[in-house]
Amino acid sequence: MHNEWITPRVREIAPSGIRAFFDLSTGNQDIISLGVGEPDFVTPEHVRAACIRALNNGETMYTPNSGLLELREEIASYLHTSFNLRYEPTNEIMVTVGSSEAVDLALRAFITPGDEIIVPSPSYIAYSPITHLNGGVTVEVESSAEQGFKLTAEALRQVITPRSKILMVNFPTNPTGAVMTYEDWLPIAQIVKENNLLVISDEIYAELTYDSHHVSIASLPGMLERTIVISGFSKAFAMTGWRVGYACGDQELIAAMLKIHQYTAMCAPILGQIAAIESLRNGMEHKEHMKRCFDERRKLLVSGFRSMGLPCHEPEGAFYAFPSIANTGLKSEDFALQLLKEVGVAAVPGHVFGAGGEGYIRCSYAASLQKLAEALERIEGFMKVKL
Template sequence: MRNDWINPVVQEIPPSGIRAFVGAADEHVISLAVGEPDFVTPRPVVEACIAALNRGTTGYTPNAGLMELREEIAGYLQARFGLDYGPADEMFVTVGSSEAVDLALRTILMPGDEVIVPTPSYIAYTPIAQLHGGKVVEVQTSAEEEFKLRARDLRRHLTPRSKVLILNYPNNPTGAVMTREDLVPIAELAVAHDLIVISDEIYAELSYGQSHVSIASLPGMKERTLVISGFSKAFAMTGWRVGYVCGPAELIAAMLKIHQYTAMCAPVMGQVAAIASLRRGMQEMEGMIRSYDQRRQWFVSALRDIGLPCHAPAGAFYVFPSIAGTGLSSQEFAQRLLKEAGVAAVPGQVFGAGGEGYIRCSYATGMSQLQEAVDRIERFVRLPLRQSS
């Protein structure tokens, strides 16, 4: 095949650094690599979908999604996070939250616009921005600052071309959470420099010991923020592919035009499941979150006990331990851990420059597997630690 058939931007984008380790797992490997709940979708949600299928609910929905679902999302956001969005013109339903990120950047960016991404961060933001002509500017965060974005660091990276700031809190991969006090100076800079903020809040419900705060709830921010979320993580619905985006009506209308010509609409069964989750699945969701919290506390302590310093994540379902003391790069550590110990984790460097020296481990798996994984990691790190001493 001729190379000139493929857009050079696409040629330069590397394959997902996460999928490489997820795909390598077999029955002998304990996978801490995938960001997916180990719970199945709650039974009442599944039964609601079976009933809908039996009624013949198998067709297209409106491009923006079922109005019934949008009304439920609006009520949910108001009750849980104090966000006020109109279901008719300030939101629509997407094929997972990832489509919403793509639509947002495709709608906003013009060639050369700068997209500010705090790192470590979810791996999709940079390639999606590059696909749509954006120039990604990374702002490195640190464990010493709890992996939070600080206004002083953001300010140093602002230029006349700065257009978009992507926030992902609770954060994948670090589990960092931004409080209202943390967000206020960020919001002030966004207003002062006329930034559009894309706030990926897919882990909003997975905030431990504190309530999630959306930057869109701060003064002057609703009119310049796109809030993106979905049902995959907290509601154990990864395979249903239902997300949503909320924001200013003009931006939403522009994004919806692209959605109409590409996805057309989110799968109807996913939308039915999302309605059922908001009506019948909240108690099950809260039970899952309690389980994640118990695992989180145990896992952090266990990793520290075996000599891997670990920031205490306040959200999501990941830990991000430092492996710098082993003398290995994050890529080397993850590859050897998989081959020699049978544990799949994701090298931190795939999440941006701020991730080198760390690995991402998901604790969205059973306690028995977590315990065995820690035992295997402990046996593995003894040799690298001895070699580096």
């Protein structure tokens, strides 16, 4: 009835494919969900206690638009120590309502209608819809399991045109767990500089690497000033509901994003920012504990898929396995629907992550070993029927 009031760009974007499968499994105790990317750990007690103290002390007001300076200083110190990135906390870091807002702000601030935004595929589902909402054109660069789902210079060169403006990257990657090394980034950085591209680097899973150390493209020579680094506290610090993220970059670029932020969200919640400060100061032990647990689960899930005849790339980061289901002859959505209905396991069909995701399913191992073992047993029974 009121469809004519909705803008064409909004009408044209599809609802989240991840959320759709999550909703199908919600409320059914018999379903094991490997769908939503959320740690199954509660925010540590000392972080919650810090917020309770702050609440009791009446710390319930707005913060500066760019976030508490104390938090920005902690972020700057953490990024320097952990990833060799140097930012001035007063004007090169802004705190956002989760890393998702930071992605939205960056794309809104830098897209002019008609600009081409290069996105590796498969990749996180939000980049393309946000690009579309801002009049940009998403150009996918497909990657392959044979190459570890990495972005290659050869593939990148093939899609660059005079309209190319932004390279949007997410490593470690959702949904594949792919990781880029310094050597992997070198030719990519050269192409970026040759073509005067801006890089938006979503590094929300930076802390969750298992066999290597995260390398930010911004740490390469000449890349800091042409890269917006985005991250947050949801994944590695078990703070999804607190909604605290951040963006770092050249002060002029951050100022442009801040213009939008101050008229919309205004500031991230103060209690979330206080929780983030506490996490950076005293939460490293808990972060490392979660990482060790994820690593154990990762090994279980990958070996389980391989043993039942589903080829599975070794995820080196994040907390997702991305097994190929091509040998079943089913499309990824059909496979996921049948898996849910027949054996009660919820996984996300790979096609929602772009054309490069067809033929795969995404399974989160942010679940207990017991649940993962039960899920593998159910999937193996399912596969015996399908193969």
